[in-house]
Each structure stands twice: as structure tokens, then as C-alpha cells.
Amino acid sequence: MKLFSYFRSSASFRVRIALSLKGLGYDYIPVHLVKDGGQQFGTEYRALNPAALVPVLQEDDGRVLTQSLAIIEYLEETRPQPPLLPADAAGRARVRSIALSIACEIHPLNNLRVLGYLSKTLGVTDEQKNAWYRHWVETGLEAVEAMLAGDARTGVYCHGDAPTMADVLLVPQIFNAKRFNCRLDHVPTVMRIHQQCLTLPAFAGSVPAEQPDAE
Amino acid sequence: MKLFSYFRSSASFRVRIALSLKGLGYDYIPVHLVKDGGQQFGTEYRALNPAALVPVLQEDDGRVLTQSLAIIEYLEETRPQPPLLPADAAGRARVRSIALSIACEIHPLNNLRVLGYLSKTLGVTDEQKNAWYRHWVETGLEAVEAMLAGDARTGVYCHGDAPTMADVLLVPQIFNAKRFNCRLDHVPTVMRIHQQCLTLPAFAGSVPAEQPDAE
Numbered sequence: 001m002k003l004f005s006y007f008r009s010s011a012s013f014r015v016r017i018a019l020s021l022k023g024l025g026y027d028y029i030p031v032h033l034v035k036d037g038g039q040q041f042g043t044e045y046r047a048l049n050p051a052a053l054v055p056v057l058q059e060d061d062g063r064v065l066t067q068s069l070a071i072i073e074y075l076e077e078t079r080p081q082p083p084l085l086p087a088d089a090a091g092r093a094r095v096r097s098i099a100l101s102i103a104c105e106i107h108p109l110n111n112l113r114v115l116g117y118l119s120k121t122l123g124v125t126d127e128q129k130n131a132w133y134r135h136w137v138e139t140g141l142e143a144v145e146a147m148l149a150g151d152a153r154t155g156v157y158c159h160g161d162a163p164t165m166a167d168v169l170l171v172p173q174i175f176n177a178k179r180f181n182c183r184l185d186h187v188p189t190v191m192r193i194h195q196q197c198l199t200l201p202a203f204a205g206s207v208p209a210e211q212p213d214a215e
Numbered sequence: 216m217k218l219f220s221y222f223r224s225s226a227s228f229r230v231r232i233a234l235s236l237k238g239l240g241y242d243y244i245p246v247h248l249v250k251d252g253g254q255q256f257g258t259e260y261r262a263l264n265p266a267a268l269v270p271v272l273q274e275d276d277g278r279v280l281t282q283s284l285a286i287i288e289y290l291e292e293t294r295p296q297p298p299l300l301p302a303d304a305a306g307r308a309r310v311r312s313i314a315l316s317i318a319c320e321i322h323p324l325n326n327l328r329v330l331g332y333l334s335k336t337l338g339v340t341d342e343q344k345n346a347w348y349r350h351w352v353e354t355g356l357e358a359v360e361a362m363l364a365g366d367a368r369t370g371v372y373c374h375g376d377a378p379t380m381a382d383v384l385l386v387p388q389i390f391n392a393k394r395f396n397c398r399l400d401h402v403p404t405v406m407r408i409h410q411q412c413l414t415l416p417a418f419a420g421s422v423p424a425e426q427p428d429a430e
Contacts, residue, residue, distance in 0.1 A: 050361030051316060063305055067319070070311035077304045089292045090278055096285035100318075101266060104282070108323035117350065124337055135332070146265030 001026040004048070004056040006033045007211035010107060010172035011068040012055040016211075017168045018072045020202035022079050026057075030213035033112060069103055072165055084165045095159045098147055098166035102173050106140035109133075110176065130180060137173070137182045144170070145187040158193055163200065171197050175208065216241040219263070219271040221248045222426035225322060225387035226283040227270040231426075232383045233287045235417035237294050241272075245428035248327060284318055287380055299380045310374045313362055313381035317388050321355035324348075325391065345395060352388070352397040359385070360402040373408055378415065386412050390423065 003019065003026045005012035019026055031054050032039045039045060040052045049056045049066050057065040057074075065071045076084050085092045108114070110133050118124045118132060148154045158166035174194045177184060184191055197203040208214055218234065218241045220227035234241055246269050247254045254260060255267045264271045264281050272280040272289075280286045291299050300307045323329070325348050333339045333347060363369045373381035389409045392399060399406055412418045423429055 050365060051320070051358035053320075065308050065312070067312040067315040069315055069319075070308050073311055074304055074308040077307065089289055090280075092292065093280050093285050093289040096288055097280070097282040100282040100284055103315075104284075104318055104323050105266070105268075108319050109329065114324065117347070118337075121350075122333075122337065122339055122343060122347070128337060132332070132337070135336075143266035150265060 001060060002029050002056075002058040003027070004029045004031050004045070004054055004058070005211070005213075006031050006054050007208040007214045009033065009054050010176055011053070013172035013175070013206060013208065014068045014168050015055045015057060015071050016206035017171065017203055018075055018084060018165075020206055021082065021084065021163060021168070021200075022075060024075070024079060028212050030211075032213065069099065069165075069169075072168065076165075082162070084163070084168065086159060086164065091153065091159060094151070094153060095164045095166045098144060098158055099169040101140070101144050101147065102169040105143065106136055106173060107176075109136040110180075133180045134182045137177045137180070138186070141173070141177065141182075141184070141187045141190055145190050148189040148193070154189065154193075156193075156196055163197060163202075167193065167197050167203075170194060171203055216275060217244050217271075217273040218242070219244045219246050219260070219269055219273070220426070220428075221246050221269050222423045222429045224248065224269050225391055226268070228387035228390070228421060228423065229283045229383050230270045230272060230286050231421035232386065232418055233290055233299060233380075235421055236297065236299065236378060236383070236415075237290060239290070239294060243427050245426075247428065284314065284380075284384075287383065291380075297377070299378070299383065301374060301379065306368065306374060309366070309368060310379045310381045313359060313373055314384040316355070316359050316362065317384040320358065321351055321388060322391075324351040325395075348395045349397045352392045352395070353401070356388070356392065356397075356399070356402045356405055360405050363404040363408070369404065369408075371408075371411055378412060378417075382408065382412050382418075385409060386418055 003015060005028060031045060040054060046052055048064055051066060055068060057071045065074055085095055115129055118129050148158060153159055155161040157163050158170060171194055218230060220243060246260060255269060261267055263279055266281065270283060272286045280289055300310055330344055333344050363373060368374055370376040372378050373385060386409055
């Protein structure tokens, strides 16, 4: 398999963790989101993914998968061991709900193109842009904390005592939060789980600094 | 089942469509996102969903489901007929990728609280706010159009000749786009499928104007 990835992209980071948790090797193909005006906009890459986003996972038979959560669900269906979703429907719904709370409520507001629009088109100051970033991370993680802290199904990880798709989404979001100096002392359960995840090689080896294109 | 819904919320709209496509009846519990400073922030509702978002689906045994895509996946697992995902893993990945392109790349930038932040905290003009809205819808739908128009698996609907989760996400997004007068002539495949979906009672009966709390 080939993973088209950018070291700092948290969507790429999610898929790197999922691949590693499942013990799957892959060729790392770097796509630089800033250099050359954004390599994801190149003709060759757009032929692979017209949405011009990373990551893309390409199977050895040429099959192309896009959107990090769809890729992770695909891996779960095609390489079920170890599972990243619990066995029961209610548990699966909870794990997906935590994952989507990050993927839909926090991350989309803070990606590169949105921050670019704020600066270039709306002309906000750097201070306002950073406040925007922190606002969505801090309030979004507060909601995740409430989901975790108030539920007996939370264990060593977000759901029970093995990592799931929820943890796979959580860790990259915390890396982003730290990069922008977000407040994190109001989400102790989130942070306990984050630290726990980083004791696992699948998480620790997938962090941005460990990637071949890290700067 | 009870569905806690706001007529205009497109996340609620998605779940209404999925329930109807599966022929499932439900009690409609309105949650007004604007009145009373936002009924989703009330103590009772927050006990149900600490994230203070609609929709919530509650099973008759009290089980609470949150996040529209997690709810739809849950319905798919617990009430598999008729299916909203194809049978093959690659097809499922494609449908989820289209759905997530809407749920993660377009919709989060344009919900009520984000527009509120732009106006109140960043002090942008109404004109700037509407341009922001249209920018993310128009560029986001362009990516969806490319996924649909360039793929032989696109049929009468987004994937083949029966509605899937991708169509369930598409239609509410087009309703939003129309409300804000977004340009749509550059996405002919999207619009053909949108019109096709509205010929089905499950879609037509789930539109905002048909809900008990419609204004």
C-alpha cells in the first residue's frame, strides 16, 4: 500500500495510526501542502484525488481511498484484526460519535485553508486567528471531555481498555491543540487518554516529527 | 424511537431521511436552536447530549445516540434493510468518502455557531459572512461533483441506482446552499441526483418545511 501523506496533516496522522495499530506496512509518499503552492493541487495528485486533500491510501491493485474516516472504516472491514471498533452496535455508535465530534466539530474549522481564508480574505489579525483556533479546540474538546468523563464505558482508552477509532482521532487533535497553545487543563480525561496512547508504538511512531517529510 | 430535531438543522435532516428510507417511525421532539437562547443548552437536553447538538436519537430502552453519521451507521447495523451502504468494501468506502466530504469539508464551516462567531466576535459584515458561506459550499460541492462525474459507479444516485448514505448527506447540503443563494450551475451531476432524490417520499417528507416545528 501507498500512503500519500503530509507529516503535519492530522487527517494523515489518523490513518498512519490506524495502519500501525493493524500492523500494516506502507510506502510513505510525501505531499507537501505548502511548497510549490501546495503539491496537492498538482495535476498528477488531482488525478488521484480530485478533492486535492491528503491523505490518500492506494492499494497495490491501484484502488484509491480518500477521506481519513472512510479509509479507517475500510481498513476495519478489510483487515479486521485488531479491531478499532467494539463488537456491539451501541459501543460502535459511541466510538464513532466521539471520533466525529473531533472530525466534524473541531478539526474542519482549523485547517490550513480556513486559516488562510481568515487571514487573506477576511483580513483578521494573527491574534484574532489564533483566538479563533483556540476557541473551537477548547470548546470542542470540552464536549469530548463531557462524553468521556460522564460515561462508565470510558476505560484506559476512550472506550474500554484497547484503542479504538476514537483514540485514533483524539491524539492528532491534541497535537494540533498544543501547537497553537490551546488550554488543556479543563479536559483531564482527554489528556490522560492522550498520554496513555503515546505509550503505544503505533501512536508514538505516527507523530509528525517521526515522518520522513518532517521539518 | 424519539428524534430530537430542529427543522432547519441539516444534521437532523440527514437522520430524518435515513429513518424514512428504512421505514422507521419515530416521535419528533423539537429542539429550537435559537429560541430561549438555544434550547439545546437547557439542563435537561444537556443531560441527554452534553455536546448540546441536535440531533439525538433515543431508542425506546433509553439508549442515546449522537452525531448524525454515527446514528446512520448505527441504524445501518441494527436495521440493515434497505441498506444505505453498498455490500462491497470499496463501494462502502466511496459512499462514506462522499458523505464525509460534505460532513467534514463543507457543513462544519457554515453552521449557526460559526456564522455567529464571524459576526459577533470577528465583526465581519453580512456581505462577508455570506461570501464565506458561499465560498465553502461552492468549492466543497465542486470537489463532490468531481468525485461523482468522474466515476462510473455514479448511477441514478451517488452510488448506483439506489439511495445511499451519500445521498442522505447531499440533499440537506443543497437545501442549505439554496437558502444562501449559492451558485450551483457548476455541479450538474450533484443537482441531477438532488432532484432525483426529491422524487422519493423519504426525502420529500424529511425536508425542513414538512416538519412539525417548521416556521
